[in-house]
Amino acid sequence: MQNKRTLDDWLYWQETLMEETIVLGLDRVQIVYDLLFPSGVPYAVITVAGTNGKGSTVSFIDSIYHKSKYKVGRSTSPHLLKYNERFAIDGKEVSDELIIKAFELIETKREDVTLTYFEFSTLAALIIFAEASVDLAILEVGLGGRLDSVNVVDSDVSIITNIAIDHTDYLGDTREAIGREKAGVMRTAKPCICGDQDPPQSLLSYAKQIKTPLTLISESYKNEIGLEGAHQKLNAAVAVKAIESLADRFPVSISMITEGIKKARVAARFEKITIGDKTVVLDVAHNPAAVKALINTLSENPMETVAIFSALADKNIVDMIELASGTIKHWFLVPISAERSIDLESLKNKFDEPESTTICLNMNSAISQSLELNEIKRIVIFGSFYTITDAFKIIKKFNVNSFWS
Template identity: 40%
Template sequence: MKAIAMRFATLDEWLEWQLTLNPTEIRLGLDRVGAVWKKIHPAPITAQVITVSGTNGKGSSVAFLREILTASGYRVGCYTSPHLSRYNERILVDGQEAADGAICGAFEVIDQMRGEIPLTYFEFGTLAALLLFCKADLDVIILEVGLGGRLDAVNIIDADVALITTIDLDHMDWLGNTRETIGYEKAGIMRPGRPAIFAGENVPDSVLRHAREIGCPLFLAGRDFSFSSTEQSWEWQAGSSKRHSLPLPTLRGRFQLNNAAAVLMVLEQVKNRLPVDQQGVRSGLLSAKVPGRFELVGKEPVVILDVAHNPEAARALSANLGDMYCAGESVAVFSMLGDKDIDQVVATMSGVVDRWHICPLSTQRAAGIEELQTSLQRSGISPGKISVFPDCAAALAAARDCAGPQGRVVAFGSFYLVGAVRGLL
């Protein structure tokens, strides 16, 4: 039989085409993507599945899970979004990025099987990741929710364990404008009779209520598991289970211990099928890295990359900058998407940034320069402290000159911006 030629020959062509398929970039709902997945793979997934949702901390938690499980000898599949530099970053199979050819092959299968069912860019990617994972004979699959949880494409798969990192205000046009409504959406990744972990503080009532209604055992930070730390190490405890003398994570930020503690609670729930020893935990804590999360590059001046794009993430970034000595000025390279809470992010960061270099982003969702300027001025930042540049490259070059060897450059506000800046370093 003659082989059917693929619709497109390159990954870039596939991705550009997918972006034309829907009038909106985001289209929540499980009916369409679930129907296509059942046609592609009607059998249950045999690997353990861990699904991670939350406003912030998802990337770090996924990295801890991936590295600890890999160090313990398991074959791990990992799906995350968005990417910083290459689309392939989204799909890791046993520690390696999926190759262009493998992703294109998966896209072709999906395109053939979907018939007339419309799919979004994110849904194509989610199905491609699942298809590649099912072909790879993995022990465990880690799925990071793209938006919310209940109606996100990854939620077509029933998680053996669900992890909700934190809940704060973000994506309010899609998820609601209170922590309670957002909590309900994120709690949608829970399943009856299967454990879920909440890593943050002040769990919303909507999360507690949903867990009770569906019969999901929910474990809370501070109540069901806890940690204590010194300057050199930390300890973790959940009932009679304890882990002593753990190394502090390589990932920077005071909040990383909260993420790591919740990850250990996730692993506690799967220990009968995926046991991990102390050495695996230690190795994973030290090897976990996430580009663009308080990532320090170069020196004189150091450039700090952080994808903080909502108020909670801005608070964490502000605290981390406050903990880090700087002899000179802090110069921001800054831009955001128009559907984000720009005012709150700017207000939070205004106390730790001395000068602001703003630039446009290469996406239709980007906030305009005038909108950014207005937000900065509403927070009391004088026009003399704000400089406008035509692109990220110009903003970065000027920021490095402005900061000088004693200062620092902080690039933050969006994945788009951090990805572009990172590619210049």
């Protein structure tokens, strides 16, 4: 190992360590975690799992605590434009130097234990937050819950936003199977807040089995929120309940909650950008449940809308298209820079009306063509985190204000 490596060097090296990008299981990461934190992490932890809404829920919690005196770490994934987005302290992304320092510490401890890219990220977050002496850390689960590396930490409060069909190769193809995987983030005698409106029996049974105090949220947050969509009001209610469950250790005022929820922002969750006379909506919706929420939010303000769309081949693309087709007048299909992306001819063939689609050479072409449609006032870009990343690299050229500006 060289002593001086750039962050990009470290990330490239981590990607070469294991052939598979996703390797679930806690055996490897547990060994290194115990070496780094033999007594556990020195701060309180909120773990956030769920199929959709994790990032938004993390944002609501982080924004509320940002109004308080507490020092708070936030770990999310994936990143959109740069790796540093994964780690923030009091709302500010951490530097390359702090991340590299954490990687170097992991490297001195792991010996012959092979870690995945995501396991390095999880452990780095825990180290960075410990070095910064945070009071509390909010950790977003990457995939599932039970076997995700974030679950190596015993949380003080767990959150399960909802259960929908996604990542079936890893989590199972039923809500019952997926629910059991998500339920793995629960801890005995530690509160769990669940926002699913029809929680699987597997989740309820596991909570009862390990004696987790489970709170089911059925009523949405009533006041003003910083994110658009009815589903976000439910995420906000989940966030508030989680904060209330820690009120004995980290009390916050009603005004802090109100202001925090109102000020919450998160990239590419119905993020609106104005370009000329067009509204461009960026949304990372990448499974049917998320697309349904996206379309419901678009329907709150009906207008002629076109889509720029692509997806990973292992997603339920047919259902995503079917849910959106009644709202989308025309589809611009784009290639995305991901190994698991779908071939565009195959994507076109999934449409009942292929004539409603245009295959584009790249994202730049798709955005240019959609902006030239005089009668269209709204362009929605969705289907994958990769789609949004590629889109924003082009949109930046228009000097627009956005979450990333």
